[in-house]
Amino acid sequence: MDRMPPWADALLVPLISLVLAAILSALVIIGIGEDPVAAVTLMVKGALGSTYGWGYTLYYATNFIFTGLAVAVAFHARMFNIGGEGQAMLGGLGVALVCLYLPLPHWTVALVAAALGAAAFGAAWAYVPAVLQARRGSHIVITTIMFNFIAAALLNYVLVNLLRPKGAMDPATAKFPEGTHLPTLHDMLAPVGIEFSKAAPANVTLLIALLACLAVWLLIWRTRLGYEIRAFGHSETAARYAGISPVRITVVAMLISGGLAGLMALNTTMGEAERLVLNSVEGAGFIGIAVALMGRSHPLGVLMAAILFGFLYQGGAELALWTNIPRELIVVIQALVILFTGALDNMVRMPLERLFLARRKKEG
Amino acid sequence: MDFITALQVLDSTVRLSTPLLLACLAGLFSERAGIFDIGLEGKMLMAAFFSAAVAFVTGSVWLGMLAGIASSMLLSALHGLASITFRGNQLISGVAINFLAAGMTVLIAQDWFSQGGRTPSLIGQARFEPLTLPFAEALQGVPILGPLYYELISGHTLPVYFAFLCVPATWWILYRTRFGLRLRAVGENPAAVDTAGISVIGLRYAAVAICGLLCGIAGAYLATALQAGFIKDMTAGRGYIALAALIFAKWRPWYALMSCLLFGFLQAIALRYQNIDIGPITLPVQFMDALPYILTVVILAGFVGRAIPPHAGGEPYVKER
Numbered sequence: 001m002d003r004m005p006p007w008a009d010a011l012l013v014p015l016i017s018l019v020l021a022a023i024l025s026a027l028v029i030i031g032i033g034e035d036p037v038a039a040v041t042l043m044v045k046g047a048l049g050s051t052y053g054w055g056y057t058l059y060y061a062t063n064f065i066f067t068g069l070a071v072a073v074a075f076h077a078r079m080f081n082i083g084g085e086g087q088a089m090l091g092g093l094g095v096a097l098v099c100l101y102l103p104l105p106h107w108t109v110a111l112v113a114a115a116l117g118a119a120a121f122g123a124a125w126a127y128v129p130a131v132l133q134a135r136r137g138s139h140i141v142i143t144t145i146m147f148n149f150i151a152a153a154l155l156n157y158v159l160v161n162l163l164r165p166k167g168a169m170d171p172a173t174a175k176f177p178e179g180t181h182l183p184t185l186h187d188m189l190a191p192v193g194i195e196f197s198k199a200a201p202a203n204v205t206l207l208i209a210l211l212a213c214l215a216v217w218l219l220i221w222r223t224r225l226g227y228e229i230r231a232f233g234h235s236e237t238a239a240r241y242a243g244i245s246p247v248r249i250t251v252v253a254m255l256i257s258g259g260l261a262g263l264m265a266l267n268t269t270m271g272e273a274e275r276l277v278l279n280s281v282e283g284a285g286f287i288g289i290a291v292a293l294m295g296r297s298h299p300l301g302v303l304m305a306a307i308l309f310g311f312l313y314q315g316g317a318e319l320a321l322w323t324n325i326p327r328e329l330i331v332v333i334q335a336l337v338i339l340f341t342g343a344l345d346n347m348v349r350m351p352l353e354r355l356f357l358a359r360r361k362k363e364g
Numbered sequence: 365m366d367f368i369t370a371l372q373v374l375d376s377t378v379r380l381s382t383p384l385l386l387a388c389l390a391g392l393f394s395e396r397a398g399i400f401d402i403g404l405e406g407k408m409l410m411a412a413f414f415s416a417a418v419a420f421v422t423g424s425v426w427l428g429m430l431a432g433i434a435s436s437m438l439l440s441a442l443h444g445l446a447s448i449t450f451r452g453n454q455l456i457s458g459v460a461i462n463f464l465a466a467g468m469t470v471l472i473a474q475d476w477f478s479q480g481g482r483t484p485s486l487i488g489q490a491r492f493e494p495l496t497l498p499f500a501e502a503l504q505g506v507p508i509l510g511p512l513y514y515e516l517i518s519g520h521t522l523p524v525y526f527a528f529l530c531v532p533a534t535w536w537i538l539y540r541t542r543f544g545l546r547l548r549a550v551g552e553n554p555a556a557v558d559t560a561g562i563s564v565i566g567l568r569y570a571a572v573a574i575c576g577l578l579c580g581i582a583g584a585y586l587a588t589a590l591q592a593g594f595i596k597d598m599t600a601g602r603g604y605i606a607l608a609a610l611i612f613a614k615w616r617p618w619y620a621l622m623s624c625l626l627f628g629f630l631q632a633i634a635l636r637y638q639n640i641d642i643g644p645i646t647l648p649v650q651f652m653d654a655l656p657y658i659l660t661v662v663i664l665a666g667f668v669g670r671a672i673p674p675h676a677g678g679e680p681y682v683k684e685r
Contacts (some may be wrong), residue, residue, distance in 0.1 A: 028468075028471065032472070032475040033475065080456070082459065132665050136665050137666075138661075138665055139664070141402070142607070143661055145402070145607075146661050146664075149654060149657045150654045150657050153653045157650040161648065293456070326474045326481060328466070328468075329467065330467070331463050331466050331467030332471060335460050335462075335463035338460040339442075339446070342452070342453060342457070342459075343447065343453055343454075343457035344452055344457075345450075346450040346451055
């Protein structure tokens with residue numbers, strides 16, 4: 001056996017990568033003449049120091065859970081879905097159409113209907129790249145990138161020319177009707193006697209996101225389909241030999257992935273804005289890549305990474321508000337996390353592996 | 365559309381195609397050597413910022429361009445380190461580089477200039493001036509050809525001519541030199557190159573370095589010639605359009621010229637006209653924006669000839685033991 005123990009693979013490698021990313025981020029903060037310790041203190045206070053901060057942290061985390069799971073499911077089938085951004089945009093369109101044009105009596109009904117709409121639109125946007133990959137061999141990374149741009153143009157057209165109310169200036173739909181407004185964490189926790197900030201946007205969608213984590217875990221490790229997806233991801237030839245259809249697995253995995261990315265729109269469009277605006281996704285689709293890489297494509301890992309990025313996002317907003325550090329610091333941190341946990345994974349893994357092997361040789 | 369309008373659209377086509385062409389050829393070198401690069405966008409953006417910043421501080425566009433090239437090549441080295449030395453995932457590395465550039469440029473710009481993530485406007489020697497080719501003024505009176513020469517061929521900045529000269533140069537390097545043969549071989553079958561006693565790693569690093577160089581010039585052109593200074597996210601997806609053009613051209617230099625001119629033309633049209641009437645239907649401007657991407661998907665789908673990437677593209681090379 002020339003492998004590391006599983007705990008080192010699952011925990012130690014990502015942890016070291018994360019520490020490296022953190023050290024570099026601190027150097028960047030020092031480089032622009034700010035104090036990293038003060039910055040982290042401010043971020044912790046702003047993001048976790050009040051229920052208001054927590055409300056935003058969890059709101060962002062909800063987005064990242066969905067997009068992170070989307071990337072993770074595709075990763076299990078050894079596909080890189082960069083199209084979460086576009087799929088989430090289309091998911092927003094699905095939510096908006098359901099909320100605006102269906103008569104919905106109560107928010108519970110509205111939530112189910114909108115979830116179906118969001119997942120269907122997101123999945124549909126992933127369907128074409130999936131089929132092209134499965135049947136024509138077009139590289140899914142390139143097609144999903146192209147579909148992000150096409151989605152942006154399409155949404156722009158639909159909002160400006162079709163869904164914008166008469167006389168309105170900004171490219172956005174009308175406000176959704178009262179019956180579709182989702183309860184926030186404030187509404188949900190008040191009956192239990194917990195005071196939660198009224199202004200924070202975290203809402204019931206957070207529970208849907210947690211359910212999605214559980215569902216993805218069940219799907220990947222407890223169902224036949226999940227087994228087929230993992231088998232396909234490990235070795236396409238072996239999977240083919242075992243009678244698993246590559247076309248079917250590619251398409252199904254991408255449909256699930258796109259559907260999950262689309263569900264993100266429940267949180268932003270239905271839960272927060274209560275109308276569809278042009279840039280509702282705000283890069284969350286791309287953050288899903290960092291979240292899935294850091295979480296090692298495991299739902300529990302994705303959940304924790306999503307909360308970390310939720311914290312970074314809200315903390316970054318606080319930094320931009322109170323100091324001279326722009327919000328783009330978060331983009332840099334995100335890049336470093338992707339770099340270290342994704343692309344430079346071997347840089348950490350190779351020496352660690354050697355270390356473990358040397359130790360084992362001594363023992364044996 | 366009258367003659368002069370047509371000339372103006374074509375003139376702006378040339379200007380808008382230039383960064384696409386440089387980035388597209390940059391990607392061509394890298395991908396022909398088997399290193400996928402979706403970080404073209406990030407490298408251009410980084411170069412755009414550093415060229416504008418240094419050009420502003422020193423007042424010299426040439427020093428600015430050098431700084432831009434250096435910054436772009438640094439990102440290339442990072443990409444090489446991740447994808448060649450540590451055999452990481454090239455696509456993930458590219459994504460990381462794009463975000464790194466998007467964040468760092470604004471962060472540093474805010475720190476240096478405090479103008480909300482942009483550089484001050486460049487003037488005088490800090491920009492590339494349009495060149496007037498010989499006899500352009502004198503021959504302006506000649507019907508058709510005179511204005512054609514004056515408007516379309518003359519009056520561009522130096523990087524524009526450089527970019528167009530890069531096309532035959534790239535063709536020559538790839539298909540007529542030993543280095544080019546090896547570069548193409550390393551993207552198709554690195555094991556064969558290794559067996560011949562040539563360093564796969566060295567060749568791939570060379571390809572990635574050329575990619576950084578060309579992206580650097582593309583970025584410098586954006587900030588110091590096409591526009592006068594750096595603004596946040598000024599590449600605006602050009603790196604991805606260049607990637608699309610590369611696939612459209614099926615990884616060949618002369619076709620890259622054609623596809624970049626086509627995509628540049630689409631940009632020029634979208635810039636000049638909001639909506640286009642073609643008889644009964646009106647094409648919205650958003651459609652024109654999306655057209656390069658739609659065309660690329662169609663090409664990728666293999667409906668108009670198949671686009672087959674270099675065979676070993678995206679695969680790190682592991683020496684057999």
